[in-house]
Amino acid sequence: MKRGEWIKIAVVVCMMMGLLPVWQANRAEALSEGAWYVDAVQGNDDNPGTAELPFQTIEKARDAVRGMTAGMGADIHVYLRGGVFRLTDTVEFTAQDSGQNGYNVIYEAYPGESPVLSGDQTISGWELHDAAKNIYKAAAGADVETRQLYVDGIRAIRARSEGGLPDAAHDDNGLSTSAIELAGWGNQSDMEMVFKQMWTNPRGAVEAITLSDGKASIKMKQPGWYALRSKGSTSATVPWYYENAYELLDQPGEWYLDRTSDTFFYKPRPGEDLSTAQVSVPKLEKLVTMRGMEAEPVHNIQFRGIRFQYSTWLEPSSALGLPDVQSNVLRRKDPNSGITTESLTPAAVEITEGRSIVFERNRFSQLGSAAINMSGGSQNNRIIGNVFMDLSGSGIQIGEVDMRNPDHYNPLDPGKLEKGHTISNNFFYRIGVEYRSSVAIFADYPQNIEIAHNEISNMPYSGITLGWGWGDVDTSNRNNVIRNNYIHHTMQELVDGGSIYMLGTSYDITITGNYIKGQKNNFGAIYLDQGSSNITAENNVIEFAAIPIFINPSSNNKVRSTYTDSRKQVNMGTNSEISGTVYVPDGNWPAGAQAIIAAAGIESAYRDIIPTVPNSGELIRPQPPETTPSAPVDFAGKSSFVQSIVKAGKLRNEWGGWVGMKLETAGNPIAVTAFGRVNLPGSYGLHRMKLVDAATGADVSGSLVQLNMSDAAANGDFSYVQLPAAVTLEANKVYYLMSEEKVGEDVWYDSDMIVTTASVATARIGVWGSAYKESPPGGNSFVGLDFLYESGTPGTPAPILLPEPVTTQPQPEPDPLPVDLENTLGFVQSLSGGQPRSGWSGYAGMKFTIGSTSIMLTALGRKFEAGNFETHLLRLLDANTKALVTEAKVRPDGAQAGDFRYAQLYEPVRLFPGRSYYLVSKENYGGDSWISGSISASLPEIGSIDGPIYASDDKKPRVNNYLGDPLAGGGFAGLDFRYTTAQSGTTNLLNNGAFEYNTLGWTAMNATLSRVTVTADTYNNSAGSAKVTVTGNYGTPLQKVALEKNKTYEISVWVKLAVGSDVAQIILDHGTGTPRYGYVAKNTPVDTTWKQLKMNYTYTGSNDTADSSIQLRIGSGTTRLTYYFDDFEIKEAGSGNLNGEVEPSPSPGE
Known part of the structure; x- marks a missing residue:
């Protein structure tokens, strides 16, 4: 421990202990004659619980209340007298302790006294x-x-x-x-x-x-x-x-x-x-728990004027340790299964399935974990006017951070949402004393919560954190408000957080009226991190912050009308804006900012809760750097090294350090006289620039200068700074031309920038960092840098201009095919029951199983309700493998209420007997209404509906998880499909093997997959073929396919390389069993002409089915190359010839 640290701690706690319960000073409510009384010092649990003869324990009062709640006609009060309730076990509340008939059970301090619920043991002697x-x-x-x-x-x-x-x-x-x-x-x-x-x-x-x-x-x-x-x-x-x-x-x-x-x-x-x-x-890990159940939540219980103190949390001392990943969320990876799980740390007070719970004017201090956790579908709870001080962990935590289960991050059942909470007028100070990634307020996927008028200070990490998941999944995080908070002295120890920190997919989030001051470390005071979306932050005041606004890769965010004393900002978002910023460098705030500052923080009715704490430290306003005017730039008789910008590259400014280009001089020396940097709108900063000898890593003597973007001489879209004297670059030598960039300041171009240059030298590649690391291939420069050199050319060099933005029109979708209703049957004959709803985003539908005879699916359909207007993506998936079988977009096209509309498939899909499938429709929050109800199918021998199914609109396959819901009736949304019983013996078991319209059904592993339409690249002059570029080991296109054991299949594909020659093979990965892999047409020679791989295949291995992932591999597996393939087919043997003769099958694994 650092010497002197204890002095500050002592002062804080002494002041805190002096904060007597003035909270009840204005309380005028008379004590109810029928109330219960509890006195830890003078009470006895054999007493009747009256004011004269109180109980001794809270548990006794709780049990007494249970017998009174059924007929409640008014609130029940349990008054706790002053003194320490030293707990030997956790006080537990369940649904049977709830207030009834709209009334509350209120546990509160006796007026003028301060009861303490403590989990400690005294050590003496x-x-x-x-x-x-x-x-x-x-x-x-x-x-x-x-x-x-x-x-x-x-x-x-x-x-x-x-x-x-x-x-x-x-x-x-x-x-x-x-x-x-x-x-x-x-x-x-x-x-x-x-x-x-x-x-x-x-x-x-x-x-x-x-x-x-x-x-x-x-x-x-x-x-x-x-x-x-x-x-x-x-x-x-x-x-x-x-x-x-x-x-x-x-x-x-x-x-x-x-x-x-x-x-x-x-x-x-x-x-x-x-x-x-x-x-x-402290000995107890939990002081109070309130646990309900989904069908019977705990509700209408309140706590007022009570001190909760002295708890511990022992798990970090165990072999599990504390593997925090962010905001003190724990991430554990099982060393055997490799499965990663995440969880919140426990709290001294935990609420599970709690509704209308209130904590008001309490104090949470000296706790060894978080103070309050709310989870399990807790709703409409209020945390108002409390003090949170000296906590090892976070203050308030909401949610369960389980990215593996849509029931947590985007539940279909409204009863499982974390929603409707109010967290207001609370005081947070010295949170995360032991576990420093803790935050004052954390909520993962909440809905309709308000965080307002709190004061948060002296935080080792972030202040308020809202959202989770890095944008990987769609979530229920929506309609939340963060307003009028006073947040200061955050990020005091850790980095990469914010006073208000947002993460992951969200909708309709408002951040307004907050006053943020004194954030020490990066990044943004308002920080919209990865995946953050649909956030409006406006009319906030930010001062003494490293970077006021930081938008990481995200989408549809708007930051407007921010008052700040720093120009720094980062916007890496898509369709995101930072606008209307009012820059006030001296802190002389205009009236609008002063009004925001005055209204932020704890409101007057609760200011009496604020304890006296030490000053957080004086904040010194940085002075602008002194600049020395540089000599005028001499353009006469000079030429620019950079001639034009072919590709501007992606804009960025979220990284700081040396960035630039590697260049190689030609056969003559070059006399360099000035450096240039691209001058994009809003550029204002100072940039050191230099040349570096690539062979030695040493700066070229006389080349280090400072470019002031605010007043630099310009030529076109570049600004320049004159060198004190010309610097000569040797012939046939490699150099680095570098500029120092700063986080949040002037934007610059990423390494995908491509420039053309004069013949005196060649731009090779972008380089970055003090070690001058080379950027990935794709461009030949970072930032947008140039130099002028003596060429003797009359006049001034031609200006370098930024290229016009390139706009690409989206490829039109093919016209829908006419739906064949005459020669097909509908699976669903009737719909009954259910209620329309639209308050959820994701895929909803039904699970069904085919009967004893296979069918040919021809179209997918959805029932439309009155006012529906959206086009819906319908997907059919194999329920066992979760592989996408087919999909189609269904349009309303004037449908009346109750009408089904269908989308004809481009090619029929065979559904196999006894196999189960998911049929789901993409539904949008606030969009078309849809139903959940009982669905009856057509003919029992065709198939049956197993029940409803749903899944969040997951953005990464690793979290895709379809859940059944036995409480919802037969199915969701109202879906159907058209089919025939006529069997087509030539049916391709692979989905979309011809790539006539898209690459639907295929994915790529360690490779990129696209569709090409240039006739020279397509097979047999067809409308489209697939193009694969291998980017990593064993890169391949792949598709999951359902096969039957001991049945012979004919497999064929046409392949050609972009360049060169190699060998190819088809691999069937069965995932498990012996053998796991089957090989078809192994080591078939391929080159730049179309060649066919073809062979029969029969699976006789140990698995019950032959289901597999089919892959196409070229070369050894480590070769990086580009190739094309088309007409990939798997058909039952003897059902019709493929295009080409079929060779006999080898044994699996051969």
């Missing part, structure tokens, strides 16, 4: 243990497990190091260090390594420390260490510091628990007297 080091000890009295200790309410610090491990290295087993003395320390398995990995603060437990090759080898406990090292860019490397060893007990205010002897050790701070001090250690 301290005696001097080591006089030289002033260390005291005391017996725990019994087995005690805790991670915190408090002295007179002031949090002590677990004994820890001043820094990390010297000469540290890490591997899959643990760490190593030159600090060999650690191998001799006691109780090594209780030690903990603490890491600081960008926006995370993971922790891992030590198993043992031994000496090996002159170093201390630290074996870490599993599976926690595996999880810590499986978090991508925030995986644990080497520790920030380490803690929980007696040998580290060297600073005042530090403590240690020896679990082998059940003894506490403490080194007191100056002025502390352990003979009189109250030393408390």
Whole structure:
């Protein structure tokens, strides 16, 4: 612990303890004659619970209330007298404790008194243990497990190091260090390594420390260490510091628990007297739980004027550790299955399936985890006017962060939504004291919540976090408001967060009227991170922030009318804007900004809750850098190295450092006189520019200059700065031309930029960073840089102009085919029941199973309701493999209420006997209404409906998950299909093997897949063929296909290479079983002419079915190449010849 740190902590807690319950000062409500009373000091649970003879425990009062709720005609009050309710177990509330008939059960402080619900144990009997080091000890009295200790309410610090491990290295087993003395320390398995990995603060437990090759080898406990090292860019490397060893007990205010002897050790701070001090250690992990069920939620319970304090959370001490991924959300990866799961940390107060729960004017402090969790479809709860201070974890957490289950991130059932919460007029201070990636308020996929008029300060990471999932999935995160909050001194320790931080897909989010001040680290004070969408942020005031506005890759966001003292901003979004920004560099805010500042934060009715805390520190307004006017640029007799911009590249400014181009001079020296940089609208910053000798990495002498974009000389769309003297570049040599770019300042072009240059040198590729790393192929420059050189050409060089924006028209979809209603049958004969709805986004439909005879599906259909106007994408999937079988877009085309409309398929699809399928329709929140109800099918021998099915509109296949809903009747949406029973023996079992219209049904692994229509590239001059570019090992197109065991199939495909020659083969990957792989036409020679791979195939392996993923591989599997394929067919053998003779089948796996 740093010296002097305890002083600040002591002041905070002393002030906090002095915050007496003035909260009830204005309370005028008289005590009800029929109320219950509880007194932890004078009460007895054998008493009747009256004011004169109160109960002693809250549990007794709760049980007494249960018998009164059924006939409630008014609120029931349970008054808690002042004193400490020292809990030995969690106080649990269930649905039977709920208020009834619209009334509430209210647990509240007796007027003028301050009851405390505490999960602690007092440690007494301290005696001097080591006089030289002033260390005291005391017996725990019994087995005690805790991670915190408090002295007179002031949090002590677990004994820890001043820094990390010297000469540290890490591997899959643990760490190593030159600090060999650690191998001799006691109780090594209780030690903990603490890491600081960008926006995370993971922790891992030590198993043992031994000496090996002159170093201390630290074996870490599993599976926690595996999880810590499986978090991508925030995986644990080497520790920030380490803690929980007696040998580290060297600073005042530090403590240690020896679990082998059940003894506490403490080194007191100056002025502390352990003979009189109250030393408390939390033992309970949860103080209060409120757990309902979906059919019977817990509801209408309120808590007012109560202190919730002293809880712990023991899991970080276990072999699981703390693998936080962001906002103190835990991400664990199973080392055996590889499955990744995410979860919120627990809280001292947990609400599951809770409705209309109220916490008002309470204090949550000295807690070892989060304060309040709400999950499981909790709705319409209010957290109003509370104080949250000195928490190890987050303040309020809403949701379950389960990206594997649409029931959590986009539930179809409205009862499973986290919705309608109000979090207002609360005071948050020193949150995340122990787990520093914690935030004040976290909500994953909420709906209709309001976060307003809170004050949030002194945060190690973000303030408010809304959303989860990085845009991977569609979510229920919509119609939420963040307004009029005062958020200051955030991001004090970690990076890549924001005072208001948004993440993942959302709809109709409003951020307005907030005053944000003093954000220390990057990125944006208002930070719309990856996948954020449909957010409007307007009329906010931001000062003393590294970057006021930061929009990462996202979509449809609007940031308007921001008042700020910094010009920095980043906009990497699609269809996203930052506009109307009012720049006020001196903090002399105009009236509009002053009104926002005055209205932000806790409202007057609740300002009495604000405790006195130390000043968060003076904020010093940075002064603009001094600039020295550069010499005028001499354009006469000079030429530009860059002649034109062929491709401008993607704009960016979210990264800072040296960026530029690698260039190679021709056969003559070049006298360079000036540097240039593209001057895009709004450019204003200062840029150092230089030339670097690529061979040595050294700056070219005399080439380092500063370009001031605000007043630089321009020629076309480039601005220039004159060198003090001409710099000569040697002939036939490689150099780097570099510009220093800063996060949030002037935008520049990414490495896909392509320029043409004069013959004096050649632009090779973009380079970046202090190590001058080369960018990926695709362009020949970063930023947009140029230099002028002496050429003797009369006049000035031709101006470099930015190319006109290129607009591409979307390819028109083919006209729909006429629907054959005369020669086909409809599967669904009638629909009954159900209610129209439109408040959800995703795929909804039915699961059905084909009977004993296969059918030919010809069209997909949807029932339209009155006022429907949207075109709907209908998909048919194999229920076993989840493979897409076919899809079609159904248009309303003037449909009346109750009418079905169909889309004819471009080619019929065979549905197999006994196999189950999903038929789903893409529905949009707020769009066409659709129904859920009972559906009856046509003929039992054709097939049957198994029930409704739905899935979120997932954006990545890895989270695709279709769920049945037995409560919804026969099916969702009202869908149908047309079919015939006539069998077509030549049916291709592959979907869309001819690519006449698109690449539907195919995916690519480690490759790109597209459709080409140029006749020279298509097979047999057809309308289209598939093009594959292999980008990684074993790159291939693939499609899942349903095959029958012991049946012979004829397989064929036509292939040609773009260049060269190689060998090709068809692979059937059965996923499991022996053999797993089958090979068809193995090592068939292919070149730049169309060649056919063809062969019979029969699966006789160990699986029950022959279902597989069919792949096409060219070469060894590691070859990077481009090729074309077409007319990919799989047909039952003997059902008609393929285009070409068929060779006999090899044995599977041959």
